[in-house]
Amino acid sequence: MTRTALMLGMAAAALTLTACDQGNKASQPGSAQSGEAKKAAGEKTIATGLDQNSRFFAAAKSAGLDATLAGPGPYTVLVPDDAAFAKLPKATTDSWAKPESRAQLTGVLTYHILPGTVLADDIGKAIDNGKGKAVLATMGGGTLTATRDGGKIVLTDAAGTKATVTQPDEKFSNGVVHRIDTVLMPGKA
Amino acid sequence: MTRFFLAAGVAALAITAQAGAKPGGGGGGGHGAGNGDGNKGQAVRVERGGGGFKAAAVGHGGGQRFAMQAHGGGGGKSHAWKAEGHTVRAAKVDHVNRHEQRIANRIDRRDVVRSRDLRVENGFNPQFGKHGQYRGLAEGCPPGLWKKNNGCMPPGQLKNSLVGRLIPTAYRNGLVPLALRGLYADTPDYYYRYGDGYMYRVNRTNNLVDSLLPLLGGGYMPGQMFPSSYMNSYVPSYYQPFYPDTSDNYYRYANGNVYGIDPYTGMIDNVIPMYANGYGYGQMLPASYSAYNVPYQYRSLYYDTPDSYYRYAPGAIYQVDPGTSLITAVASLLTGNGLSVGQRLPMGYGAYNVPLAYRDQYYDTPDAWYRYNNGYIYQVDPATQVVTSLIRAIV
Numbered sequence: 244m245t246r247t248a249l250m251l252g253m254a255a256a257a258l259t260l261t262a263c264d265q266g267n268k269a270s271q272p273g274s275a276q277s278g279e280a281k282k283a284a285g286e287k288t289i290a291t292g293l294d295q296n297s298r299f300f301a302a303a304k305s306a307g308l309d310a311t312l313a314g315p316g317p318y319t320v321l322v323p324d325d326a327a328f329a330k331l332p333k334a335t336t337d338s339w340a341k342p343e344s345r346a347q348l349t350g351v352l353t354y355h356i357l358p359g360t361v362l363a364d365d366i367g368k369a370i371d372n373g374k375g376k377a378v379l380a381t382m383g384g385g386t387l388t389a390t391r392d393g394g395k396i397v398l399t400d401a402a403g404t405k406a407t408v409t410q411p412d413e414k415f416s417n418g419v420v421h422r423i424d425t426v427l428m429p430g431k432a
Numbered sequence: 433m434t435r436f437f438l439a440a441g442v443a444a445l446a447i448t449a450q451a452g453a454k455p456g457g458g459g460g461g462g463h464g465a466g467n468g469d470g471n472k473g474q475a476v477r478v479e480r481g482g483g484g485f486k487a488a489a490v491g492h493g494g495g496q497r498f499a500m501q502a503h504g505g506g507g508g509k510s511h512a513w514k515a516e517g518h519t520v521r522a523a524k525v526d527h528v529n530r531h532e533q534r535i536a537n538r539i540d541r542r543d544v545v546r547s548r549d550l551r552v553e554n555g556f557n558p559q560f561g562k563h564g565q566y567r568g569l570a571e572g573c574p575p576g577l578w579k580k581n582n583g584c585m586p587p588g589q590l591k592n593s594l595v596g597r598l599i600p601t602a603y604r605n606g607l608v609p610l611a612l613r614g615l616y617a618d619t620p621d622y623y624y625r626y627g628d629g630y631m632y633r634v635n636r637t638n639n640l641v642d643s644l645l646p647l648l649g650g651g652y653m654p655g656q657m658f659p660s661s662y663m664n665s666y667v668p669s670y671y672q673p674f675y676p677d678t679s680d681n682y683y684r685y686a687n688g689n690v691y692g693i694d695p696y697t698g699m700i701d702n703v704i705p706m707y708a709n710g711y712g713y714g715q716m717l718p719a720s721y722s723a724y725n726v727p728y729q730y731r732s733l734y735y736d737t738p739d740s741y742y743r744y745a746p747g748a749i750y751q752v753d754p755g756t757s758l759i760t761a762v763a764s765l766l767t768g769n770g771l772s773v774g775q776r777l778p779m780g781y782g783a784y785n786v787p788l789a790y791r792d793q794y795y796d797t798p799d800a801w802y803r804y805n806n807g808y809i810y811q812v813d814p815a816t817q818v819v820t821s822l823i824r825a826i827v
Contacts, residue, residue: 275751275761280733283827307713310761311748315733315827317787317804318765342615342631342645345712349762353747358767359785359804368796369783380780382747382765389783414788 275310283315285416292415298328302339306349308356317418318382319357321398323406323426331426353383354400354429360419363411366396385429398423401430594641599634603627609753611760615714626756629716647716647758658693658700662686717743717750717757727766729807729825734763771805777817781805787826794823 276284290313293300299322303309312318328336339348357379366389369377377389379398388399396408406425413420594600606627608616616624616631622642625632631645667675667685675683675690681701682693692702721743726734734742734749740760741752746768751761771777785804786794794802794809801812803819807827810819 275763277733277735280763283733307759307762308765310751311763311765314764316764319785342714345714349712353765356765357785358765358806360787361783361785365784373782377782378780379783380767380778382767384747384768386780419788 274313275307276314280314284313287415288313288417289316289318289320289415289420292413292420293322297322298325299323302328302348303352305339306345306352308349308352312417315417317360319359319361319418320420321355321357321406321408321423321427322420323355323423324409327406327424327426350383350429351426354381354385354387354427356382358382362419363396363408363421367391370396381429383429387427396421398427400427402428404428594632595643597641598639599625599632599641600627603632606632606756609756609758609760611751611753612714612758626758647714656700657698658684658691660698662691663693663698713759713762715759717745717752717759721745721752721757727806729827730764733827766806771803771808771810771819773810773819773822775819777801777803777812777819790824790826 274281290309290311293303293312300309303312312320338344339351358381361379366377366379369379370389370391375390379387379389381387385401390397390399392407396411398406398408400406404425404427406423406427408421409424410422413422603625606625608624608626608631616626618624621636622633623636625634626647629647631647633642633645634640635642662684665684665686666672667683667690677683680695682695684691684693689703691700693699694701724736724741725744726742726749727744730749734751736742736754738754741754742763743750743752744766748762748766749764750759751763752758753760771781781803784796784802786802786809787804790804790809794811796802796814798814800820801814802823803810803812804826807825808822809824809826811821811823812818813820
């Protein structure tokens with residue numbers, strides 16, 4: 244009961260804050276998630292758990308997906324670290340800041356989100372079942388191929404670029420996060 | 433077992449309801465981005481590897497018809513398109529066999545919905561004759577021409593004509609929804625206004641339009657000429673069964689959208705986005721998404737309020753500003769390639785993905801696997817890889 248009151252209080256506070264920021268407009272959109280959706284999402288969502296200063300979070304915010312990762316999901320998010328973003332050509336990451344490229348950025352980010360909660364063990368079992376290779380569906384519509392290299396899981400994207408899972412299984416109330424070391428790119432449709 | 437039937441039955445109802453529901457009455461004109469009346473379809477999902485209880489919104493000349501929005505003046509009158517409606521058909525396909533699936537998905541003439549069947553709730557749509565044929569110019573401009581003050585302007589000229597001009601009166605009050613102010617942030621030099629699918633960046637000192645940002649469908653809207661350079665850009669092979677060229681409708685692909693083109697005029701008459709490549713945060717949902725169409729299992733979480741609507745389009749449930757149809761947030765991601773009872777588990781679901789809270793109850797054994805998708809947990813037969821039942825709704 245107090246938990247709900249606390250959440251409601253926080254939500255109200257957040258609303259008031261936004262109102263102050265934006266000026267004097269009366270109607271408030273609030274957040275993307277309804278009260279019920281927030282409750283279903285739980286308290287420690289992926290959105291709150293991610294480093295808000297990271298490049299991944301900045302990209303997610305730009306595509307509006309930070310609000311999505313605060314929803315019930317559940318989602319499995321492959322989060323490339325900042326160094327991974329630094330590896331990308333500057334022209335690509337610069338273009339993502341532009342509104343015209345938002346759809347493209349959304350496609351790249353949803354390529355890093357898998358439906359449901361997939362733990363490293365689950366990927367491992369699927370790789371074993373598949374005799375060394377497993378295909379993983381992503382929210383963006385494309386697929387990733389998972390294999391093992393030494394003790395770690397390696398994900399290969401449509402272009403053949405490989406990313407290693409450096410830190411698996413960070414659990415949240417609405418899913419799980421696996422940290423990877425390279426940004427994966429969906430194929431050109 | 434009964435629960436399965438119930439859930440499946442409900443799912444089927446929900447999907448057919450989505451497919452067959454009448455379009456809502458015209459929304460307000462207001463900010464020049466009003467939803468007009470006219471031939472509006474429901475948002476229907478394109479399912480790959482579908483069948484079972486899914487409605488396959490495919491076929492020649494299929495997809496949604498967009499109500500074009502008039503420019504200038506007060507309330508938007510829409511220009512409805514060709515009289516032939518679109519086909520939605522619950523294709524109950526038992527085999528995975530693609531060839532047979534294609535046949536099942538093909539339009540059955542009897543299933544074609546005529547525009548006269550999609551009556552606007554408020555009354556007869558004057559742009560359609562009593563046999564459903566498009567009468568053309570009843571009110572507003574002929575298809576493809578944008579209303580501009582007294583006359584009609586040829587497509588493609590809108591953009592050129594407005595840059596460097598004073599922001600039109602109709603858009604001066606087209607405020608960006610609050611939730612998007614961060615995205616289209618006013619600066620000391622510029623401010624943003626919204627109208628009819630474009631975001632206008634206006635110079636503060638002289639109120640001249642500095643640039644336009646198209647917010648709909650990759651920049652090309654129904655009624656515009658499709659660039660001839662894209663006419664060789666065919667739909668990707670895996671979509672081709674769903675978007676085949678016919679003698680009176682071509683499909684081409686650009687920027688994440690499939691475009692339906694009239695072969696005789698070269699004009700776009702339909703825009704169908706593919707997954708998250710089509711719509712996004714800050715963009716506009718077309719008028720054909722005017723009705724609430726959130727998938728059944730998510731309705732208790734995402735319901736319309738006066739401040740925000742929720743609409744489903746391939747890939748996501750979007751939060752939408754009711755007045756402007758601008759997408760203010762992505763509330764939830766959904767997979768387009770869903771699981772269907774009776775169908776094989778699609779590619780990419782080999783890994784166990786049941787949410788943590790349900791793992792004690794539903795775990796893989798040699799006799800049964802469990803997979804999660806879009807709010808439901810399904811049971812799968814490991815030997816045949818067929819999805820045998822829908823076990824549980826968890827949202």
